[in-house]
Amino acid sequence: MGRISGTTRLLAVLGDPIEQVRAPALVNPLLDRLGRDAVLVPVHVRPADLGEVVGGLRRIGNLDGLLVTVPHKIEICRYADELAPAAAFTGSSNALRREPDGRWRADNFDGVGFVRGLRARGHEPEGRRISLVGAGGAGTALAAALLENGAARLSVCDTDARRLHALLARLGERWPGRATGSAVPRVEDADIAVNATPLGMRADDPLPFDPSRVPPGGVVADIVMKPAETRLLRTAAALGRAVHHGIHTLDHQLECYAAYFGLAG
Structure with a gap:
């Protein structure tokens, strides 16, 4: 510095x-x-x-x-x-x-950073079935970006029913019929399963979903950046699932930040 x-x-x-x-x-x-x-x-x-x-x-x-x-x-x-x-x-x-x-x-820039990060690692969201856990600020941005970039179907889970229904209403107006919601994670047929909650930041946090239920060949993604290897990602990797780390989102947000704050000009 x-x-x-x-x-x-x-x-x-x-x-x-x-x-x-x-x-x-x-x-x-x-x-x-x-x-x-x-x-x-x-x-x-x-x-x-x-x-x-x-x-x-x-x-x-x-x-x-x-x-x-x-x-x-x-x-x-x-x-x-x-x-x-x-x-x-x-x-x-x-x-x-x-x-x-x-x-x-x-x-x-959460959504655009996440999608760019996925694509850079070879995980194309277009045409895929995606399960997203978390309908808060980050989850909402990811949901919109994934549908905007061609996700075939998006299943969103959040324990806050009011927040979940509000998000689904907005998504349904813009992308009718492509997003569904539930109070429990539905990852059994997901091509990409995403944790968009803070769970994993602390060592004693429960898993946001069970990665063993993600089909073989599926990708388990986490937006938590620290620790880099969350319990979710460690468990998924041990099960043979491909994993996608939170830092990839921030890596690809940097160009957005540089343009937004006029740093690169």
Whole structure:
């Protein structure tokens, strides 16, 4: 990381917990390579404090943008002045930037990053049967991106019935007949089974679904980035299933962030 001075521009990533975030380790070297006088710092924000913290951050004159991780991706939209189409459709955001007029615009790159990561590893979502566990901020973005990129059928599971039904209603309006929901994971005929919940961040977390029920030849994917080898992925690999790690999503979000925050120009 380059020397920080009075001219340094700031970016912050908000989350609770925050220890698991990988964005600073990837974004700060990118800023150095691009010769940008900027730094991304992690900020631990508990849900009850989000509004107050974001209000204060917006008043920092040299803060250019925010990245957002669990559990704030849905709630953060309340504090944006404008929602890009992806954020408006999903109702969640993982990036906000300050516009030249001082307004804050929110967007969501979780879905595009996940799909690009899948394709880069040889896991094409088009025409596939996909099971997605988690209808929160990240899961909503992944669901929309997977259908947008040609998933033949999407089964979404979430224990929060109200949240699940709201997501299915939005998906059904845009992609009628291609998404179904359940309170328990349905992975028995999935070509790709995805954990889009925080389960796996802690060693004592239960498995989000049983990878032994994923058909041989299926892919088990996780959006958790730390630890890199979650219990789900270790178990799936031991069963002979192909696995897809969370870091691949962030790897492919970097180009989105660079364009969104004007870093590459």
